[in-house]
Amino acid sequence: MSETRFADTAAELSNGLKSAMRRMPGAVALITTRDPATDQPAGLAASAVIPVSMEPPSMLVAINRASSAHSAIERAQRYCVNLLGTTHTAFVSLFSNSAMREQRFASDEWRYQDGIPYLPSACSSIFCEIRTTLVHGTHELFIGDVYDVRSAGGDGEPADPLGWLEGTFAQLGRLPI
Amino acid sequence: MSETRFADTAAELSNGLKSAMRRMPGAVALITTRDPATDQPAGLAASAVIPVSMEPPSMLVAINRASSAHSAIERAQRYCVNLLGTTHTAFVSLFSNSAMREQRFASDEWRYQDGIPYLPSACSSIFCEIRTTLVHGTHELFIGDVYDVRSAGGDGEPADPLGWLEGTFAQLGRLPI
Numbered sequence: 001m002s003e004t005r006f007a008d009t010a011a012e013l014s015n016g017l018k019s020a021m022r023r024m025p026g027a028v029a030l031i032t033t034r035d036p037a038t039d040q041p042a043g044l045a046a047s048a049v050i051p052v053s054m055e056p057p058s059m060l061v062a063i064n065r066a067s068s069a070h071s072a073i074e075r076a077q078r079y080c081v082n083l084l085g086t087t088h089t090a091f092v093s094l095f096s097n098s099a100m101r102e103q104r105f106a107s108d109e110w111r112y113q114d115g116i117p118y119l120p121s122a123c124s125s126i127f128c129e130i131r132t133t134l135v136h137g138t139h140e141l142f143i144g145d146v147y148d149v150r151s152a153g154g155d156g157e158p159a160d161p162l163g164w165l166e167g168t169f170a171q172l173g174r175l176p177i
Numbered sequence: 178m179s180e181t182r183f184a185d186t187a188a189e190l191s192n193g194l195k196s197a198m199r200r201m202p203g204a205v206a207l208i209t210t211r212d213p214a215t216d217q218p219a220g221l222a223a224s225a226v227i228p229v230s231m232e233p234p235s236m237l238v239a240i241n242r243a244s245s246a247h248s249a250i251e252r253a254q255r256y257c258v259n260l261l262g263t264t265h266t267a268f269v270s271l272f273s274n275s276a277m278r279e280q281r282f283a284s285d286e287w288r289y290q291d292g293i294p295y296l297p298s299a300c301s302s303i304f305c306e307i308r309t310t311l312v313h314g315t316h317e318l319f320i321g322d323v324y325d326v327r328s329a330g331g332d333g334e335p336a337d338p339l340g341w342l343e344g345t346f347a348q349l350g351r352l353p354i
Binding site: 004005006007013014016017018019020021023024025026027047048049050051052053054055056057058060062083086089113123124126131132134136137138139141143146147148149150151161162163165168169170171172173174175 | 181182183184190191193194195196197198200201202203204224225226227228229230231232233234235237239260263266290300301303308309311313314315316318320323324325326327328338339340342345346347348349350351352
């Protein structure tokens with residue numbers, strides 16, 4: 001049994017985790033909602049998204065509490081997880097740049113269900129109603145029960161899922177055996 | 178504003194979410210611990226793993242409450258997230274087959290820190306101490322503050338991260354621009 005510490009200081013720990021997270025593959029999603037305070041669509045790009053349980057069907061997103069979409073999601077109590085495909089990289093740029101906030105929902109690709117925007121071309125759009133929330137540090141976890149799911153590909157080729165690795169866009173290929 | 182429902186029944190909803198999750202890219206991790214009840218290592222393969230916050234540095238894993246490793250993690254109050262590389266697929270098979278439980282830690286690749294097993298060849302091994310837990314349906318969320326991080330590649334080529342898509346192993350490549 002070895003008992004080695006790899007990170008000696010808080011700064012080393014933080015840098016070590018950031019570096020490890022850069023090398024952790026993930027999906028890319030746009031989390032969207034309609035803000036009841038303004039009756040306007042709102043959203044953000046996120047990769048901290050996971051399924052929680054199939055009974056009940058539920059999804060979790062971790063959202064920075066300082067983001068403008070955080071308040072909108074909190075007020076709406078609903079959100080849609082749009083899992084992006086490799087054709088959607090321009091949307092990620094729009095949603096990652098606060099100067100472009102006004103243009104985020106300008107595309108005529110957006111459709112609305114009960115006022116909540118979704119992208120019909122996304123790999124899937126997963127509609128959630130918040131059941132539980134939990135604040136941890138800078139972020140809040142929203143755990144939502146899924147009340148509707150839409151998947152692209154019903155009328156054509158399914159979208160190729162967009163991944164995220166090393167701070168840039170990635171695509172996934174089957175591992176050669 | 179359209180108001181279409183895509184899933185009409187609970188079965189459609191559940192099947193829709195399962196199908197959407199198959200197409201959601203993710204990392205592959207071995208979550209490991211040492212069970213204080215038996216003083217034996219325990220673990221499971223998981224893809225529902227995300228960073229929560231960098232202040233404090235923290236990671237979340239969603240674990241099926243029916244799994245044997247769930248009780249071990251609960252008792253230990255600590256776990257290690259070993260993010261796997263493309264060379265580690267044999268470990269995933271070992272950890273996904275309960276008949277092979279006895280062989281999971283037989284490899285001499287495992288090292289131990291304060292008794293908790295980690296794989297030095299993993300892309301990273303992230304040691305967490307549980308701060309908060311939350312049960313939702315079949316699963317429990319463990320939110321742990323990170324107390325140590327080890328990344329491979331210090332003395333050689335960094336590992337190529339292993340992904341998961343469509344129920345099988347995947348590798349990630351940079352998206353052509």
